[in-house]
Amino acid sequence: MTTAELIVANVEKVRLQIIAACERSGRNPDDVTLIAVSKKHPPSLIHAAWAAGVQHFGENRVEEAETKIPVANELVSQPVTWHMIGHIQSRKARYIPRLFQMVHSVDSLKLAQKLSDYAQAVDIKLPVLIQMNIAGEEQKSGFWAKGWQVDETVYQQLVNVISQINQLPSLVVQGLMTMAPIVSSPEQARPVFTSLATLRMRLEQSLELSLPHLSMGMTDDYPVAIEEGATLVRIGRAIFGPRT
Numbered sequence: 001m002t003t004a005e006l007i008v009a010n011v012e013k014v015r016l017q018i019i020a021a022c023e024r025s026g027r028n029p030d031d032v033t034l035i036a037v038s039k040k041h042p043p044s045l046i047h048a049a050w051a052a053g054v055q056h057f058g059e060n061r062v063e064e065a066e067t068k069i070p071v072a073n074e075l076v077s078q079p080v081t082w083h084m085i086g087h088i089q090s091r092k093a094r095y096i097p098r099l100f101q102m103v104h105s106v107d108s109l110k111l112a113q114k115l116s117d118y119a120q121a122v123d124i125k126l127p128v129l130i131q132m133n134i135a136g137e138e139q140k141s142g143f144w145a146k147g148w149q150v151d152e153t154v155y156q157q158l159v160n161v162i163s164q165i166n167q168l169p170s171l172v173v174q175g176l177m178t179m180a181p182i183v184s185s186p187e188q189a190r191p192v193f194t195s196l197a198t199l200r201m202r203l204e205q206s207l208e209l210s211l212p213h214l215s216m217g218m219t220d221d222y223p224v225a226i227e228e229g230a231t232l233v234r235i236g237r238a239i240f241g242p243r244t
């Protein structure tokens with residue numbers, strides 16, 4: 001099998017897993033969008049996934065995306081949707097609105113303000129998700145959300161900051177994103193996904209704001225994330241194989 005053929009077969013497998021997880025949880029597969037995470041892989045492989053029907057791609061580094069996205073866009077004959085899923089340094093924010101159609105990794109008010117300014121400058125309303133550090137891992141980015149269910153201070157801080165981000169003129173807050181801790185079995189990640197789904201519901205009530213998207217689930221845990229309500233799954237290795 002060529003690499004391209006392998007990717008086609010992988011996409012098919014992942015799609016079947018998505019459908020199976022939706023069946024187990026009584027969800028409609030149309031409500032789950034597959035984002036192929038193409039970081040560290042060349043445009044030719046992006047083309048292979050696109051040929052297999054993938055329309056959404058994720059990148060996590062601005063430097064890499066800047067050179068790769070224009071090349072990949074040339075290879076495909078219909079526009080695809082690019083998702084920024086990694087931490088963005090403030091000084092790189094200016095490149096985001098013209099490269100990406102959605103940002104999953106808004107993790108500070110300062111970044112949100114910059115993204116809004118740069119989006120406004122090119123007359124774009126940029127859809128964004130707010131990244132949550134649900135498990136409270138020091139090395140992970142995202143707003144601190146550990147214990148939000150029991151700690152009113154943590155919860156109110158989240159309400160305040162999202163309310164401020166939501167008032168920025170050129171961002172459209174569409175939901176939440178999280179990365180589960182690395183665990184030995186996907187089942188162990190379930191409480192993190194349940195917590196993000198519940199947090200989304202509570203924030204919708206507190207802010208009187210619709211938050212349609214939950215970006216959660218990667219190669220090792222996406223079936224569980226879908227069972228808990230993921231609308232966007234970010235899958236790299238299960239599609240492109242290991243990254244070198």
Ligand SMILES: *Cc1c(COP(=O)(O)O)cnc(C)c1O
Binds near residue numbers: 086
């Ligand atoms: C790399 C990455 C993924 C995909 O990870 P896989 O384990 O390869 O599926 C998803 N989300 C983020 C934020 C990533 O950086």
